[in-house]
Amino acid sequence: MAVTGIDERLEQVRAGLKRIGPQEAYKAYEAGDALLVDTRYAAQRERDGLVPGALLVERNELEWRLDPLGSHRLPEAVDHDVRVVVFCNEGYASSLAADSLQRLGLHRATDLIGGFQGWRAAGLPVRLPQGTAD
Numbered sequence: 001m002a003v004t005g006i007d008e009r010l011e012q013v014r015a016g017l018k019r020i021g022p023q024e025a026y027k028a029y030e031a032g033d034a035l036l037v038d039t040r041y042a043a044q045r046e047r048d049g050l051v052p053g054a055l056l057v058e059r060n061e062l063e064w065r066l067d068p069l070g071s072h073r074l075p076e077a078v079d080h081d082v083r084v085v086v087f088c089n090e091g092y093a094s095s096l097a098a099d100s101l102q103r104l105g106l107h108r109a110t111d112l113i114g115g116f117q118g119w120r121a122a123g124l125p126v127r128l129p130q131g132t133a134d
Contacts, residue, residue: 010092013099021113022122025085029053034083035076037066039097040116044089049126051087051119062086062097067104083108091115 004012020028028034036054038045039062050056055076057065064072068079076082084106088094094111101109112119120126 010095013095016102017095017098017110019095019110019113020085022119022124025087025112025119026122026124028083028085034085036112037062037084037086038116039086039088039094044116046129048089048116048120049128051116052125052127054087059088059093059097063100063104066101066106066109068106080105081108082106083110085110085112087112087115087119089115090117 025034025036029036036051038051038054038056039059041058045056055065055074057074061072064070065074066077066082066084067073068077068082070077084098084101086094086097086101086109088097088111091112091114094115098109098111114121
């Protein structure tokens with residue numbers, strides 16, 4: 001069995017994804033054409049804030065929650081045609097997560113280029129953590 005390092009694996013995965021930028025993700029969400037799924041750790045969400053309307057799904061639960069055939073699926077996981085845009089903090093782990101969802105048959109799954117940090121840098125809506133000044 002050939003060994004592949006994570007950098008090479010990430011490159012392979014991304015070659016099979018139609019990754020999207022923050023503005024495109026925002027427009028798709030606003031149009032009702034995409035679920036935004038935040039897989040960041042709770043500590044990152046508490047520190048940096050949330051994308052309003054994004055589903056919060058820990059990475060270790062992602063496949064269980066978004067598989068339309070799964071017994072633990074979220075109500076939003078209605079079928080395999082749902083467009084899912086996964087994001088992590090900077091857009092690395094989310095590429096691997098989107099690939100995993102595609103392997104479950106969610107053929108429109110992708111990830112957000114730049115992750116949450118790219119979203120925030122683009123000036124898109126972020127709900128700040130409690131106790132943080134605007």
